[in-house]
């Protein structure tokens with residue numbers, strides 16, 4: 313049976329990316345060696361990193377003066393590296409979910425942290441809008457897509473201080489104005505690669521402004537100076553990331569990714585709003601195109617486990633909502649075909665015909 317992979321992360325990747333990476337794992341560039349057994353300093357691997365960096369810059373239209381890094385540690389390590397490198401006195405954070413809160417917690421060890429607004433009181437079902445960012449903050453930190461709650465900032469904000477963004481779950485799903493940010497980071501395991509690599513886009517001249525000692529491995533400058541090769545980088549995930557970047561370019565770039573994401577999300581939200589058995593959980597204006605969250609309508613609440621079983625039997629994978637929210641979450645990252653979204657919609661309609 314065909315599987316429709318709605319996992320939140322690690323998650324669906326383009327089939328070509330998996331096949332090309334599998335081939336390289338068996339034989340890298342005809343070398344007779346596996347991608348898993350070559351040195352990261354091998355002559356053939358440097359071009360992989362160079363092309364991945366170049367494609368990052370091209371696809372996201374990154375201005376001069378920024379570096380692209382591939383590191384270990386996940387987005388979770390960035391929660392601490394960001395304040396280590398950028399927080400001298402005060403930082404502002406927008407609290408839009410568990411990940412934003414975790415980022416904020418780390419920052420508190422380095423200086424004053426202002427939570428400019430929070431939607432915690434409504435289990436993060438919306439993104440706060442009316443708030444003031446202190447003009448003397450070193451940066452304003454946002455989480456552009458809240459993977460657990462299905463809310464998304466679909467446009468770059470206009471604020472009076474440089475922004476830093478966790479874009480783990482929406483990178484490459486829309487064009488971004490990188491010049492508004494001094495740092496953009498994320499775990500790659502949603503829209504880019506298998507888990508194991510973290511991407512960081514950093515504005516070079518925003519570094520070197522804090523007075524503390526930064527441990528070598530946690531200092532972005534170390535990784536800029538060494539082209540992400542200060543220590544052994546995650547070779548296989550970087551190779552897969554390159555294949556994804558080539559795929560995005562061949563499909564028409566981030567504008568095309570945005571068009572597809574909007575089309576898929578519109579289809580599924582239209583069904584959630586139409587079908588009397590289901591209710592969307594995120595505020596309409598903040599609905600994520602990447603993670604689409606919904607629950608059973610109150611009168612059908614007892615049928616939640618039945619729908620899960622029904623959908624699973626029809627090939628749906630990974631639609632269980634995050635344990636802190638419940639219900640369902642259909643993650644529709646870049647590689648998710650429209651046909652899979654349609655298959656989920658068909659399931660919802662068949663279930664409605666049986667029960668409602």
Ligand SMILES: Cc1ncc(COP(=O)(O)O)c(C=O)c1O
Nearest residue numbers: 386387388411459478480481499
């Ligand atoms: C928005 C966001 N930030 C951070 C993380 C944590 O990423 P990692 O597991 O790479 O540390 C996740 C993981 O799902 C996420 O969705």
